[in-house]
Amino acid sequence: MNDVLDVTLRLLIVFVVFLAFPLVVGQTEHKVMAHMQGRLGPMYAGGFHGWAQLVADGVKFAQKEDVVPAGADRRIFQLAPAVALLPYLLVLVAIPIGPGEGAVGQAVDAGIFFVLAVMGVGVLGSLMAGWASANKFSLLGGLRTAAQLLAYELPMLLAAASVAMAAGTVSLPGILDAFEWWWLPWQIVGAIVFFVAGLAELQRPPFDMPVADSEIIFGAYTEYTGLRFALFLLAEYAGIVVLCGLTTVLFLGGWHGPWGADGLGWVWTLLKTAVLAFIVIWLRVTYPRLREDQLQKLSWTLLVPLALAQIALTGIVKVVIS
Amino acid sequence: MAPVPGSGLAKGLAVTLRTMTKKTVTEQYPDVQPDLPPRTRGVIGLFEENCTVCMLCARECPDWCIYIDSHKETIPAATPGGRERSRNVLDRFAIDFSLCMYCGICIEVCPFDALFWSPEFEYAETDIRDLTHERDKLREWMWTVPAPPALDPGAEEPKELTTARRTAEKLTPHTEPQTTGPQATEPRPAKPQVTDAQATRPEVTEPHATEQARAAEQPTRPLGDSKQQTDQPRPDREGDA
Amino acid sequence: MTLSATAGRLAAEVTTSAAAETHGFLSPTGVEISFVLVGLVTFGAALVTVTTRQLVHAALWLVVTLGGLAVEYLLLTAEFIAWVQVLIYVGSVVVLLLFGLMLTRAPIGRSPDADSGNRWAALTVAVVSAAALVWVVVDAFRTTWIDLDGPAAGATAVTGASLFQNWVLPFEALSVLLLAALVGAIVLSRKTTPGTTADPSTGKAPTAGAPAKPGPAKSRPAAEPESARARTGEVGPAEPEPAEARPAKAGTGEPRPTAPRTDEGGVR
Numbered sequence: 001m002n003d004v005l006d007v008t009l010r011l012l013i014v015f016v017v018f019l020a021f022p023l024v025v026g027q028t029e030h031k032v033m034a035h036m037q038g039r040l041g042p043m044y045a046g047g048f049h050g051w052a053q054l055v056a057d058g059v060k061f062a063q064k065e066d067v068v069p070a071g072a073d074r075r076i077f078q079l080a081p082a083v084a085l086l087p088y089l090l091v092l093v094a095i096p097i098g099p100g101e102g103a104v105g106q107a108v109d110a111g112i113f114f115v116l117a118v119m120g121v122g123v124l125g126s127l128m129a130g131w132a133s134a135n136k137f138s139l140l141g142g143l144r145t146a147a148q149l150l151a152y153e154l155p156m157l158l159a160a161a162s163v164a165m166a167a168g169t170v171s172l173p174g175i176l177d178a179f180e181w182w183w184l185p186w187q188i189v190g191a192i193v194f195f196v197a198g199l200a201e202l203q204r205p206p207f208d209m210p211v212a213d214s215e216i217i218f219g220a221y222t223e224y225t226g227l228r229f230a231l232f233l234l235a236e237y238a239g240i241v242v243l244c245g246l247t248t249v250l251f252l253g254g255w256h257g258p259w260g261a262d263g264l265g266w267v268w269t270l271l272k273t274a275v276l277a278f279i280v281i282w283l284r285v286t287y288p289r290l291r292e293d294q295l296q297k298l299s300w301t302l303l304v305p306l307a308l309a310q311i312a313l314t315g316i317v318k319v320v321i322s
Numbered sequence: 323m324a325p326v327p328g329s330g331l332a333k334g335l336a337v338t339l340r341t342m343t344k345k346t347v348t349e350q351y352p353d354v355q356p357d358l359p360p361r362t363r364g365v366i367g368l369f370e371e372n373c374t375v376c377m378l379c380a381r382e383c384p385d386w387c388i389y390i391d392s393h394k395e396t397i398p399a400a401t402p403g404g405r406e407r408s409r410n411v412l413d414r415f416a417i418d419f420s421l422c423m424y425c426g427i428c429i430e431v432c433p434f435d436a437l438f439w440s441p442e443f444e445y446a447e448t449d450i451r452d453l454t455h456e457r458d459k460l461r462e463w464m465w466t467v468p469a470p471p472a473l474d475p476g477a478e479e480p481k482e483l484t485t486a487r488r489t490a491e492k493l494t495p496h497t498e499p500q501t502t503g504p505q506a507t508e509p510r511p512a513k514p515q516v517t518d519a520q521a522t523r524p525e526v527t528e529p530h531a532t533e534q535a536r537a538a539e540q541p542t543r544p545l546g547d548s549k550q551q552t553d554q555p556r557p558d559r560e561g562d563a
Numbered sequence: 564m565t566l567s568a569t570a571g572r573l574a575a576e577v578t579t580s581a582a583a584e585t586h587g588f589l590s591p592t593g594v595e596i597s598f599v600l601v602g603l604v605t606f607g608a609a610l611v612t613v614t615t616r617q618l619v620h621a622a623l624w625l626v627v628t629l630g631g632l633a634v635e636y637l638l639l640t641a642e643f644i645a646w647v648q649v650l651i652y653v654g655s656v657v658v659l660l661l662f663g664l665m666l667t668r669a670p671i672g673r674s675p676d677a678d679s680g681n682r683w684a685a686l687t688v689a690v691v692s693a694a695a696l697v698w699v700v701v702d703a704f705r706t707t708w709i710d711l712d713g714p715a716a717g718a719t720a721v722t723g724a725s726l727f728q729n730w731v732l733p734f735e736a737l738s739v740l741l742l743a744a745l746v747g748a749i750v751l752s753r754k755t756t757p758g759t760t761a762d763p764s765t766g767k768a769p770t771a772g773a774p775a776k777p778g779p780a781k782s783r784p785a786a787e788p789e790s791a792r793a794r795t796g797e798v799g800p801a802e803p804e805p806a807e808a809r810p811a812k813a814g815t816g817e818p819r820p821t822a823p824r825t826d827e828g829g830v831r
Contacts, residue, residue: 036338040348073671076623110719113646120654124626127661131619134671146662153655170643170719286334 011093018089022237023054029237029281030054036285057230064226071134072223080132081224081231084125087118088238095245096173098255098265111172112160115246116153119201122235123149126203126210129232130220141219144210144292145203151299152200158307159194162314163187163250176254184253186317190310191251193303195276198243200295202236204280206287209295244276245269252276360471362441363424365455367463368415372436375410379428379437387421388428389414389454415460419445420453438467598638605631613689616673622660629653641717 030053034041046052068074094108094115108114123145130142164170166187167178200207203219211219221232248254252272255265290298349356358364375392391414397407429437440463447453455463473480608627615621629652636645726734 032342035342035346038341038344038347040346040350043350071671073617073619076620108642110643110646113643113650117646117650117654120650120658123658124623124653124661127658127665128623131661131665132671139665143662143665146658146665149658150655150662157650282335282338286338287331 014093015089018092018238018241021241022234025240025277025281026054026233026237027051028277029284032278032281033285036282061226061230066226066228067223069134069223073132073134076128076132077223078228080125080129081228081235082125083128084122085231085235085238087122087125088235088242090118091115091242092238092245094172095242095249096176096254097245097269099176108171110170111174112164112170112250115172115242116157116160119239119242120149120153122239123201125232125235126220129224133220133223135223137216137218137222138220140216141210141222144216145220147292148200148203148207148210148295151296152197152303155193155299155303155307156197156201158304158311159190159197160250162190162307162310165311165314165318172249176249176256179253179256181253181256184251187251187310187314189306190314191247193307193310194251195243195247195279197299197303198247199280199283200299202239202243204236204240205284206290207295208289209292212289240277240280241273244273244280247276248272358441360468361439362443363426363439364441364443365419365439365445365463365466366417366422366429366460367438367440367467368417368457368460369436369438369464370412370415370457370461372434373412373415374434374436375412376433378431378433382427382431384425384427385418385421385423387418389416389418391415412457415457416454417460418454420450438464440464440466441468442466594638598635601631601634601638605635618664618668618670619661622657622664625660626653626657629657636717639717641722643719643722644717 031041031049042050042053044050045056068077091114094111126145127142130138130140130145133139163175163183166183167175169175169178203210209215211221216222221229224232248269253268254272255269257265257268375390377390380386380388380390390412392410392412394408395411397409399406426439429439442463445453445455605628608624608631612621612624612628615624629648633645633648633653636642636648
């Protein structure tokens with residue numbers, strides 16, 4: 001029974017994190033983006049600097065009518081938000097936050113493959129939404145989503161493979177156990193490739209062609225309203241949390257830090273994740289959207305060669321030091 | 323061109339980061355009232371004591387949004403055997419702010435300084451008919467008209483002051499001309515436009531005041547008779563009749 | 564161990580823990596029960612995949628099928644294979660499939676032409692190949708049982724070791740096969756022909772761009788169709804380019820002969 005209790009408790013914690021962290025990131029995005037544009041951002045909801053803005057948004061979304069277009073494929077249309085959201089919940093289970101067995105929802109043996117595979121599944125939600133909406137803009141958004149995923153899955157995998165080579169394991173806690181500080185400069189190219197490809201996979205600006213509002217309204221989510229739309233948005237922000245957490249674990253040493261190694265490891269993980277989330281927001285504010293062909297070009301002609309070069313470098317260094 | 327590839331990207335990041343650390347430009351409007359500059363065009367106030375119903379404002383208005391009604395009154399001769407004089411009495415003065423485009427031409431053309439800009443801007447209404455401000459309301463706006471901003475040091479004296487002083491000097495050569503200065507630049511224009519003349523020629527303005535008081539007491543022509551009036555006032559808003 | 568495996572293990576603990584020794588057809592453990600159930604679901608999804616008349620639904624049922632297979636791998640402790648299955652098949656192959664469907668035709672609702680006329684032949688082939696596979700597997704392993712409670716037989720380290728020790732040659736052969744496919748794809752997608760010097764990255768047929776360049780200033784009505792014909796004649800008939808060049812010529816070259824004439828008429 002203790003086993004069951006343990007599993008339940010872990011899942012509960014992961015679930016709470018899954019619900020809370022995206023909101024924190026979203027609120028941070030509200031405020032950081034506003035200040036980067038010389039604005040104040042939300043100031044009223046909740047009283048103090050609009051801290052409850054996203055809660056208010058959630059209430060608003062919950063009150064809205066759930067509309068399914070007449071020509072839509074009803075069942076798939078309704079299923080799509082869940083398919084988009086749940087994978088990120090699953091990924092969160094496998095991300096270690098601190099040293100040891102106790103600080104991870106579930107230690108997965110083939111952790112890297114698990115997280116990348118499940119994250120790839122999340123894109124199916126967008127595809128389903130895009131197709132089932134019976135809307136040409138949605139379909140175009142779905143197409144762009146698919147093209148983007150196909151282009152950026154490869155560099156992401158290659159960059160992750162580089163870390164796995166360096167650590168000699170594909171388990172996320174195992175990678176963290178093997179981490180040394182000099183991996184940071186060693187794997188920096190891979191880290192950048194991974195992060196950029198992850199941004200593209202999340203369809204975050206400047207890689208948000210699938211939801212480019214000036215071209216195709218809101219891409220695959222055009223026809224969605226109410227709670228299902230909110231779920232898609234939640235999936236996006238959960239994706240940010242997952243991507244930043246993964247980059248932290250794979251490339252930035254997770255719970256390793258200059259001091260406070262025992263007991264305070266989770267603080268380091270959260271801190272690094274937060275900094276990365278800030279960078280995600282920063283990039284969104286700073287850069288305009290890429291064009292669809294520029295996006296493909298960036299992946300195939302820059303990221304993939306860089307990732308391959310990183311793998312080669314990793315292999316050479318690995319052979320030299322062993 | 324670009325010396326280092328990617329330097330443009332870094333520059334962009336620097337711009338946003340710098341902006342983030344700077345003070346925001348957002349006005350917290352309903353909580354904090356805006357600090358409006360002088361001569362802000364908020365609403366037009368009517369200083370009706372100055373109005374002579376010359377109709378210049380109504381005629382110059384590009385939007386035809388000023389409605390003026392008046393009638394003539396005969397003033398008995400001031401001295402026995404003198405000629406009777408007639409003067410215009412204002413019955414209605416209304417500005418339809420749903421038509422007004424805030425060009426300020428009426429204020430510019432008014433030869434008697436009866437119209438003023440007020441910086442008040444919070445007079446939105448839920449009924450568009452309420453945007454037609456009648457005489458009383460326009461008169462109320464006068465209390466919100468700020469003092470004109472001080473002249474630049476070394477600026478030329480305003481034309482009005484010069485002419486007023488000349489007139490004063492001509493009429494009363496023995497009084498010291500300096501008194502007009504401070505009086506003319508008296509901060510509140512609610513009264514001052516009259517004071518210029520009043521101070522120097524009290525014997526002229528005194529009858530005017532009594533006439534105006536008498537005109538106010540007397541029942542005037544009911545509203546809505548005028549042919550030029552296009553906007554019929556609603557019965558419940560005839561308070562200024 | 565993953566969540567599903569944990570759940571399976573928890574269920575297994577209730578009944579018995581010694582699956583390896585006391586196994587048998589009539590004393591199923593929790594893992595075996597879930598294996599069979601997931602297998603049935605997978606089988607059902609596979610059936611729906613090939614029988615449904617809605618194309619995109621077929622692709623989505625394929626996701627269920629492949630995911631079910633991944634769960635089966637998990638239940639057999641082959642974690643690495645399971646996640647690779649999800650990564651490659653669900654994450655990439657099905658997405659590519661959906662991409663292709665959406666790009667070409669993906670109507671909502673049934674497509675009546677989705678059925679092939681030779682479905683019985685297809686069914687026969689399917690049944691025969693399934694029977695062959697089942698026979699091979701059953702014959703190869705017979706009553707060999709995977710010890711689910713010991714060290715995971717399908718863990719990443721074990722899989723890697725056996726892959727690069729026992730199965731290196733097939734692995735490399737497969738790599739070469741994939742490489743050949745990759746090179747073939749690149750060769751097929753390149754449009755350059757000996758006669759023309761087009762930038763392959765732009766993806767534009769040179770003949771489509773060339774007639775537009777001369778412009779109305781120097782183009783003589785009589786010379787234009789001739790040069791266009793000469794250019795298409797240059798290209799070999801087997802190349803994919805003429806197919807694209809001809810409509811391009813029809814689009815850009817056709818109106819040109821008339822345009823200068825009206826121009827000249829206007830001058831005179």
